Amino acid sequence: MILKSIKIKNFRSYYGESIFELSEGLTLIIGGNGDGKTTFFEALEWLFNTSTEDIKESNISAKRKAELEICESDEVAVSIVFEHDGEKELEKSFTFERISKDNVRCKDFKFFGYENSGSERYSVKGSNLLEQSFDAVIRKYCLFKGESTLNVFDNTTALKTLVETFSGIKRFDDLVELSTDFEAKSQNAVNKEMLNDKKCRQKANDLNFRLTKVKDEIQTLKSDIKQQDEAINSYAAKLEILEHNQEASEQYQDIKNRIKGLSDKRAKMRNYTLVDYNAMLLDESWILRSFPKVLQEYQKKASALSKQKRKLKTQEDERRGEERGKQIAIEHIQKLANGAVELPWNLPDQETMQEMLDDHICKVCGREALEGSEAYEFMKNKLNEYLRHIQETTKKDEQKDEKPLFTNSYIDELHTRQIRMSGEDEQRIAGIATEVSGQLKFIQDRKIDLDKIEKELQEAEDEKSRLLIQSSDLTEEMLEKDFNDIKGYFDQKGRAEIRVAELTLQLKRKEDEKRELDEEFAGLEPENTSVKMYQRVHTALREIMKAFTNAKERNVTEFLTSLEKKANTYLGKLNENDFHGVIYLRRTAEGSARIELCSEDGTIIPNPSDSQKTTMYMSVLFAISEITTLKREQDYPLIFDAPTSNMGGFKENSFYNVIDKINKQCIIVTKDLLIEDKTTGESSLDNKQINQLTCSVYRISKAADYSQTGLSTIQTTTTKIK
Numbered sequence: 001m002i003l004k005s006i007k008i009k010n011f012r013s014y015y016g017e018s019i020f021e022l023s024e025g026l027t028l029i030i031g032g033n034g035d036g037k038t039t040f041f042e043a044l045e046w047l048f049n050t051s052t053e054d055i056k057e058s059n060i061s062a063k064r065k066a067e068l069e070i071c072e073s074d075e076v077a078v079s080i081v082f083e084h085d086g087e088k089e090l091e092k093s094f095t096f097e098r099i100s101k102d103n104v105r106c107k108d109f110k111f112f113g114y115e116n117s118g119s120e121r122y123s124v125k126g127s128n129l130l131e132q133s134f135d136a137v138i139r140k141y142c143l144f145k146g147e148s149t150l151n152v153f154d155n156t157t158a159l160k161t162l163v164e165t166f167s168g169i170k171r172f173d174d175l176v177e178l179s180t181d182f183e184a185k186s187q188n189a190v191n192k193e194m195l196n197d198k199k200c201r202q203k204a205n206d207l208n209f210r211l212t213k214v215k216d217e218i219q220t221l222k223s224d225i226k227q228q229d230e231a232i233n234s235y236a237a238k239l240e241i242l243e244h245n246q247e248a249s250e251q252y253q254d255i256k257n258r259i260k261g262l263s264d265k266r267a268k269m270r271n272y273t274l275v276d277y278n279a280m281l282l283d284e285s286w287i288l289r290s291f292p293k294v295l296q297e298y299q300k301k302a303s304a305l306s307k308q309k310r311k312l313k314t315q316e317d318e319r320r321g322e323e324r325g326k327q328i329a330i331e332h333i334q335k336l337a338n339g340a341v342e343l344p345w346n347l348p349d350q351e352t353m354q355e356m357l358d359d360h361i362c363k364v365c366g367r368e369a370l371e372g373s374e375a376y377e378f379m380k381n382k383l384n385e386y387l388r389h390i391q392e393t394t395k396k397d398e399q400k401d402e403k404p405l406f407t408n409s410y411i412d413e414l415h416t417r418q419i420r421m422s423g424e425d426e427q428r429i430a431g432i433a434t435e436v437s438g439q440l441k442f443i444q445d446r447k448i449d450l451d452k453i454e455k456e457l458q459e460a461e462d463e464k465s466r467l468l469i470q471s472s473d474l475t476e477e478m479l480e481k482d483f484n485d486i487k488g489y490f491d492q493k494g495r496a497e498i499r500v501a502e503l504t505l506q507l508k509r510k511e512d513e514k515r516e517l518d519e520e521f522a523g524l525e526p527e528n529t530s531v532k533m534y535q536r537v538h539t540a541l542r543e544i545m546k547a548f549t550n551a552k553e554r555n556v557t558e559f560l561t562s563l564e565k566k567a568n569t570y571l572g573k574l575n576e577n578d579f580h581g582v583i584y585l586r587r588t589a590e591g592s593a594r595i596e597l598c599s600e601d602g603t604i605i606p607n608p609s610d611s612q613k614t615t616m617y618m619s620v621l622f623a624i625s626e627i628t629t630l631k632r633e634q635d636y637p638l639i640f641d642a643p644t645s646n647m648g649g650f651k652e653n654s655f656y657n658v659i660d661k662i663n664k665q666c667i668i669v670t671k672d673l674l675i676e677d678k679t680t681g682e683s684s685l686d687n688k689q690i691n692q693l694t695c696s697v698y699r700i701s702k703a704a705d706y707s708q709t710g711l712s713t714i715q716t717t718t719t720k721i722k
Helices: 037-048 062-067 126-133 158-166 170-195 201-273 277-283 286-333 350-359 374-401 410-420 424-470 486-522 529-574 610-632 649-661
Strands: 002-011 014-021 026-030 073-083 087-098 104-117 120-125 143-145 582-587 593-598 638-641 666-670 674-676 683-685 696-702 716-720
Touching (some): 026 649, 037 666, 104 126, 120 126, 201 424, 201 486, 286 410, 350 374, 529 610, 582 610, 593 610
Parallel strands (some): 143 638, 638 666
Antiparallel strands (some): 002 014, 073 087, 696 716
């Protein structure tokens, strides 16, 4: 069975239809936390489950459900197209319909398969097609959710199921059971007849007594070995749990300390950013932050106004000086000869002068002054001089009362303030501005730091949640404890292994003793010919039983040896240029097996790393898959959800490079090969590493317009990268 494509429609976060075209080798589906990786895996689990008609409302896309109008319907569907003796298709679906504002009804569950026969396509029952192409036994070795599910030998029936399914040993079980029953019955018949034979009676009694005793001892030894083996398995299981728990505890403590440190840093950053800007505006003079520029503009304008005022004042002073100079010059010109003193300007007065002009006579000297005469012109000029003097006097009086050019001193005050603020005050204000700018930048930087811390804190919380999910049998309280009894379990397991070795040696001796007694019993020579006949039949049946038992045991041993050899081949590939140890498949007393990672001398590696355990278990899975393909002449895919979550970055890259080269269909859903920008928190593909791979790659992610609190806004988008 080779998967060619997977289609998911309206299944949880997969809104609408999402189609994945798969290669026959490796297909990577890469996404971050919450992007829909696990949902992809669970969609396939839902499709491959034949036990119930699963039409849970929780499987419906919340976004599509929210869009439905009353009486409108749509469907949830998961389907695969695959190659298995021709192209086939398997689809599981159900319909959902909105019947009211708050209620949706699920109905019409369908599970159909489709096969092609020539040019025709016909439907078959989905569960039947699934069992024919991909039966339940194979599916147990196909889907693996997380690293904790990779160990297929974690139950007592695993080896028996594998051997019966893939080695053909089941036919030996019936033969061994039948031949053992015949041998026991023939043994009883021989014993009975021997007791009636006079010649061999005593010897037969003695041998039967000794054989019974040896058989009881063998049974006791086997029981003790089984008990010790069960103890070893129990200690191994406890150690694995404790080691996992101890590692989980250490991881938990590390995460807890990181969360505490980040929480403290977050509180500190919040204190830095919690500023009452209204109070700081006046109380801390933050209002002056922009004042240096205002002051510079003020100084520029005050200087310009002062300069303009001085210029206008100078021009006015010059004008007034000129007028004063003119008056002085006139007065100088009008001085009388010989330095005589002028008469007062008001003698004679205006009325007298006008009267003399009108009468054409000088009433001072009594001479006639006809119009046009020299005397007349003198009096006329004298009158005009009088009038001019009146005007000038009036004008001077007006000038004495004239207001100054600038009636106020505002510009002078502005200029004085500008001069005063250009010294220490200007420096002080500039210092305040610089300090405020520095404080604001500090606060902004702390806000950026706070955003980073919030993201790191959320990542740590998510990591803690994943750890608790992976350790579902543990609580936070249990993870707080120390697991100091690991050494005690190691010691007890070691003592049990030593005891098993001792008991096994004793068992071998007792089995050798029983074999000698059986041979001695078979060598008895009774007198009665019928007893001899019983004896020969029993010997034949015993040999047949031993042959079938040995064949069954050899089949199991050969199967485990072959599986172990193939697993170590894959282990070497998955750990290129790195220490990887050797895989041993150990038989257990209850008939199963356990996987152990050892050094080449057989010494168990007591605490292999997570990456070593992961590659060890995956190597066994690849080996099982190869054997299955050889035995059944049909391949099947391996589908993993986050199998390498505890590997380092370099190890991950090497792992995918190797998987890419293995001739095996693998579908791996992972968050590996993503690079996170520590500044923005955004993730992008590691294109440099991806370009080195030849496999198919899909990127799944949440659509950008989602709400952090609204499930109905979540949608997984699918992008084919290569």
